[in-house]
Amino acid sequence: MDASRFEELSGWLGERLAIDAECLAEHGRDPSHHPAAPPDAVAYPETTEEVARIVRWCVEADTALVPCGAGTSVEGGTLAPTGGLAVDLSRMNRIKAVHLDDQDAVVEPGVTRVQLGEHLAAEPLFFSVDPGADASIGGMASTGASGTNTVRYGTIRDNVLALEVVLGDGRVIRTGSRARKSSSGYDLTHLFLGAEGTLGVITELTVRLHPRPPAVSVVVGTFEAIGPAVRTVMEVVQRAIPVARAELLDGVAIDAVNRYSGMDHAVAPTLFFEFHGSPAAVEEQASEVESIARGHGGARFRHSLDPAESERLWQARKDAYYAARALRPEAHAVSTDVCVPISRLAECIEETVADIERTAIRAPIVGHVGDGNFHCIVLANIDDSQEIAAVDAFHHRLIERALACGGTSSGEHGVGLGKREFMLKEHGEGVAVMRELKRALDPHGILNPGKLFLD
C-alpha cells in the first residue's frame, strides 16, 4: 500500500502514526504459529476522540482497522491479513478510577493486568482475570479471555460491568453502568466482550475487583495417570469446594518444565490447587481436596501457606508454555483450547492423550481443568507440510470430540484466524446471526476484517 495514503492521518497524529518497517513487523506477528501479516501503518491514539476520528478516517479511506494492545493473542487476533491500519491502544493506559467501596475500577484499554495489579498492590482488592501473559485489559475483554482462577472468580466476561466503545462509523457509546445489575435494554456490554474488535473498538472498561483473601494455600500432588488426576478435579468441582485455582500439567509438560527451569518435579500428571479464604477455611479445603486426591491414587503432596514457597510451586505451571516451546525450539506452538462440561472432561482428555500417542505428535497438555478447559501445546514445524497436515487433522479430531461432549472449540483464546473453520460446526445457523450483527454494527466492514468469519 502506498504510504502516502496515510499522510492526512500523520498530519494530525504526528509521530504517533508509524510506517517504519520495524514497527510494522512488530505489529504483524504474535506468539502464535500464524504467518506474519503486518499492517500498512500503526496509529497510537491517546483519547477516545482520536480513536473515533481514526475510525471515521478509515471509513472514508476504505481502510481496514485492526485494534491491538499488548500483542499477546495466540490466534492471530491482532494480525493484519488484509493490511490496513493497526490501532495500537497501548498509550491509552490510564487507570482512571478505583472505587474501593464499589469494588470496581475504570481503566483505559491499554492498561495491562500486571499494571493494574501493581496499582492495587496496597489495596484490599485485586483484579482476578489472569491469562498468563501480561495482556492488555482491552485485549482480554475483546478476546473473552480467562485464566487460572476462573473456576472461582469467572472469566473477563463476568468481570466487566461497563464499556465505552467506538463503533464502526465513529459513534461513541457507553454500555452498562456501575450498578451491579440492570434489566434496562439489550445487554450491549456482552455483545462487545469476545467480539475481537470486529464490532467496535473498546476505549474504556469498568471492571470488577475482588476482596483479597485473608489466607492463600497451595496444594500440589501427582498421579499415576492423567485420568485419575482429572477425576479428582471433577469430584472437587462437583462437591463445590470453592477452589481458587485447579490446574493440570501432564507428564510431558512436567518433563519440559524440569528441563527448562532445572527443576526436579516427579515426571507424572500433576495437579496444582490454590485455596482462598480464612486461614481455617483454606486449611479445611486443602485437606478435603487432598483426601479426594488420595482416593484417586494421588501422591507426593506438597502444601504451602507461605507466599514465597507457593510462588515456587506455581512456577512450574507458569513456565509451562515457554518450557513446552523449548522442547523443540525450531518449532512453533499451535495452541488448542477446547472446553467441555466437567462431567465429560476425563474422557475428553484421555481420548486426546491416546490420539496424541497414536499420531506421534509432540503436545504437552496443560489445563484449567476446574473449568473443563485444556490446551494441547502442539509443537510443529510450520514449514513441513506433512507435519502441519497431521497437526491439522489432530486439531479437527480434538474439536469434533469436544463438540460431541457438548463443549466449545475455544474456552479462552478466541477465534481470531485460527478457529474460524470451526465456527459453523459449533454454532450452525448462529454464525449467520453473528454475520448479521456484524453487518448492522460495522456496515463498512472495516473493523478487524478476516477475523472470526471465513470469507
Place this chain on the structure above:
Amino acid sequence: MDASRFEELSGWLGERLAIDAECLAEHGRDPSHHPAAPPDAVAYPETTEEVARIVRWCVEADTALVPCGAGTSVEGGTLAPTGGLAVDLSRMNRIKAVHLDDQDAVVEPGVTRVQLGEHLAAEPLFFSVDPGADASIGGMASTGASGTNTVRYGTIRDNVLALEVVLGDGRVIRTGSRARKSSSGYDLTHLFLGAEGTLGVITELTVRLHPRPPAVSVVVGTFEAIGPAVRTVMEVVQRAIPVARAELLDGVAIDAVNRYSGMDHAVAPTLFFEFHGSPAAVEEQASEVESIARGHGGARFRHSLDPAESERLWQARKDAYYAARALRPEAHAVSTDVCVPISRLAECIEETVADIERTAIRAPIVGHVGDGNFHCIVLANIDDSQEIAAVDAFHHRLIERALACGGTSSGEHGVGLGKREFMLKEHGEGVAVMRELKRALDPHGILNPGKLFLD
C-alpha cells in the same frame, strides 16, 4: 381484528388457538398499573417447531407476536398494545434434563421456578433465581430478572449457559453450550437475555444449578432510621461477607405487613439477612453482620437456624408486595426499580424517602439492598389524573437521581411499556444501536412490538 384471520392457525393448532373473550382478557392484563391490552388470539405451542411455524405465519400475515409465560411482568411486558397473537409458552413446560455432575438443567421456557424447585427438592442442587412471583423461566430470562439472593448467586443473566431461540423469521438457533466458558464468537446468549422477546422467542434454556448449602441461618434486625439500615448493608457488602440475601423493608412496608398478616413486627426500617454455608460459617457470618448492624444502631435482632422459624421471619418480606397493595385496595401499584452502585445507595434511598414525604404519595419501600436495588411500591389511583401526574413526576425524579448516581432505571423488572421513556436518558446513542440490532434480527418488526422502544 377479524377473528377469521386466524383460521389457518386454528386449522393446525385446533383448540390450542384461543379467541374466546376470557382468554384474551386474561392475556391482556398483568399485576401492573398498565391499562389492559388484550391480544386478538392466543396460541399455545407445544414444540419449538410449532413456535417456528407460528412465527413464519405471523410474518406472512404481518401480525404482531407477543411471547408470554406466567404473566407476572410488572412492566406490561406481555401485554399486546397493538393487538396480534399472544404466544403462550406455558404448555412448553418440560424439564428435559438435570445434570447433577455438571450442575445444570435443561428446561423449556414455560417451566416455572417453583416447578423446577419442586423437581429438585430431593437433589443436592437448587435453582437460585427467585423473583418473588412464580414466574416462568423463559419469562425471567427475557426480562433479565433477579430476586432476593442475587447478591450471592447472581441474576438470571449469570445463570443461563445456553439457549434455543426462534428468530423473527422462523429460523431456530442454539446459543452457548454446557461448557462453563467459551470465547468462540459473539455472545448471542446474553443478547437474548433481557431482550423481552423483541429479538426472538426462547424455546429452551440451560440454567446453572447451585449446591444446596449445608446450613442456612437468618438474622432480622430493626433500625431507628432507614439510612443506618442501608449503611449496614453497604458495610456488609464492602467487607465481602458472603451473605445469601440482604433485604430491606421500610417502616411503611412493615406496617403494611403487620396489617395484612396480623403480625406485630416493630414498625421500623428492618433488614432481613440470610447466610448459606457450613454451620460454623453461617454462625460466624451472622454474628459478624449483627456486630456491624449494632455499630449502626441496629436492635431487636432475631436469629434462626430452624427452617420453619426462618420461613416465618421471611414471610414478612414475601408478603410485602401484596401487603403494600392492600394498604389502598382501590389503587394500583406503580413499581419503581432503580439500582445504583452500592456506595451511593444510602444517599439515593434517603433522598427518595424525603421526596416521598414531600410529595405526600404513599410508597412503601422494599429493597434487594445487597445489589443496590430498591422498589418504591407507589400506590396510585390510575383514574385520577392529578395523582398520576404527581406519581410520574416522582418517578422521573427518582430515575434522574439513580442515573446521577451511576445507576440504572431498572434493576430487574425490565423496560416493557413502563420504562421506555427513560431509555434514551440512560443509554444515549446506545438506544440507536439497540434499534439497529432489533432491525437486523427482526426485520419484519413482528416480535413484541411497542416494547422497549418509544416509537
